[in-house]
Amino acid sequence: MRLTGIEVRFGGTPALAGVDLAVAAGERVAVVGASGAGKSTLLGVLNGAVPPTAGSVRVLGQDPAALRGRELRRLRARTGTVHQHLELAGQLRVVHNVNAGRLGAWSAARAAWSLVHPQGADDVLAALSRVGLADRAYERTDRLSGGQRQRVALARLLVQRPELVLADEPASALDPALADQALGLLGELATGRGGALLACLHDPALALRHCDRVVGLAAGRVVLDAPAHTLTVAALEGFYGVSR
């Protein structure tokens, strides 16, 4: 995955101003930075939700801007995203929200039938039990707590089985033990299939424990790019502007 000279503007204000970034297969990268530094925009460029104003994107060896229709969908199905606001359909049962991860592989008819008779329930239950939610599979998603919903979003990714995993604050509502477990799962999911993990994280300790490399953003530019073992929690806290 490689970004070259990426610029993104929303109206007049630049969200990303010339970002160059290359991530190799098997890498686990933490993206850190203050709020508004451009972290979510960076993930958006990578999963195709935000078209860059300038620069070129290559994801899994392909240029998403050059692809159309089925080809683009196939590439997108290989990229999995955990969104900051989770983007789950609250009115659906948990099982359907998890199955939504497979829509890239399913035909429309199968997707429709699954809403009546859940398809591949075994895989869904296996994914849910890995995040500790197997017993909630058939509850309505909006009855779950914030942390539980975050784990539903992780389970969706587990059944999608993407190669490139993008995660925007995937552990913000989880307690420390669950957060460790969640990031472990994400890293395993990405690197196990020869892909990579790119996670925006607010917790420096979590970033250093679960990632090999840390990229820091400030005002839409890369201002830090170093292997995780060369950094300390204290150094990263300074980066967020946290004073403890």
Added chain:
Amino acid sequence: MTAVLQRAAPPAPRLRRDRRRWVWGLGGLALLGWALAGSGLLSGPVLNPAGTGQVGRFLAAAVRPELGAEFLRVVAGSTLVTVAYAVLGAGLAVLIGALGAIPASRTTWGRRRSGWLLTRGGLALPRGLHEAVWGLLLVNVLGLDPWVGVLAIAVPYGAITAKVFADLLDEVPRGGYRALLAAGAGRGAATLYGLLPPAAGGLLSYSFYRLECAVRSAVVLGLIGAGGLGYQLALSFTSLRWEQVWTTVYALALLCLLADVAGRAVRRRVAAPRPGSRRDPLLTGAVLAVLALAGWAVGYLALSPAALVSARTREQVAYVASAAWPPATDGDLLAAVWSASVETVRMSVLAVAFATAGAVALAGLVARPGGPTGPGRRALGVLTRLALLLLRAVPPPVWALVLLFVLLPGVLPGALALGVYTLGVLGRLVGEAVEEADRRPGDALRASGASPVGAWLYGSVPALAGPVLALALYRWEVVVRDTVFVGLLGAGGIGVLLSAATSSFDWPAVTTVLIAIVLLTVVVDLVGARARTALR
């Protein structure tokens, strides 16, 4: 002890279907299938081949409406009559509503619920009958008096307004009101200072909404002989003068459209008041204009209170009241009422199903897209919204008259006419629901490779299905009332029975049919309300 601590892994959860929803869903489908089977669509001919020539001439006249100065003067005069009926009817209804809201609100009765229940029950009767039914009854009592048009609107609208006003007052947060009571204010003063100000916006907004509806009602009342545009339309229709028909249709569509646009502008202003200025000139102007119009209308229609209390009127009321009770109960009539009720339900179900399907199919076009779009898509959106506006600007009976050319009488023409009109209403509402819906779940699914259909099914449908079905159920309640009305003009259903009974002055039968109509609307309202709670 250890056995208690070592708990076995929880058993795999089982999918437990929401039985209530399944029952309602399957029941709804069965109802639709039953309605389709009864429509004759699946058995035998429904088209009327003899009418196609007439339709050709009718459609050809659309491009050359009658524009002679004399006829235009007639149309202008009729338009003024319609406006006068609408303004006076709605004005009187708001007055009735304001007075009726006092006994209809919980605030008045406090914990004594019996009085409240009694008022609410009393309001159900005038509410259950369509304004055209009231018109038909009033014509027989008052003769051809302008009061017929005004009262036909004011009575049912007054009952609805009383209920809605009472609800609005009851929904105001109690804090201010209680504080005033605690400070020693009387209940009347506390209501004036603590309840009315917070509710004023809602009350004003609803009054304008009623006026908007009254314009449409005044048009259709003309069709049963109350004068105005609808009357002119019926005259031109029966004399097969298509050019004149089209001129009238254009005039009434324009009038309804104007009411729709102006009413929404005023209501939007009430909902989002402009900051700063103390009194909104638009709102003040609108209120003053309506009051001035009402004053003018009294003179224009030559409305005199004396007609209401004249000896002839009293005599007629006494005669009808004595003749109408007890209701007729002979077997033939009851069987006819039953089969007509069944037909009415079929028509209303088909109409709502058609309108809902159409509204959902068009929703993607009607809703303004969130992101940037090409000019072609935008133009298509504007065209679709305009088409929907036209569909709801022409009242359902006009659609029914047109469809009766091409279709044989029966369930289908009435159902289609109501369906087309309801599509105009539902299309806009569903489009607005789509615009307001959260787009992010669908966008997220598309970003992970879902097809457009998949993203729609898992991202948009879950959030929209409930509100859209609830809207459809609300409209069903309205459509049932309208079905009675298109029946009055011969499109089938229980309205046909009513018009036959009134035109032969068979008052006991009229009473029976009216009871059946009220029962029908009450049952449909109850079923609709229960189905909506299952959707939540």
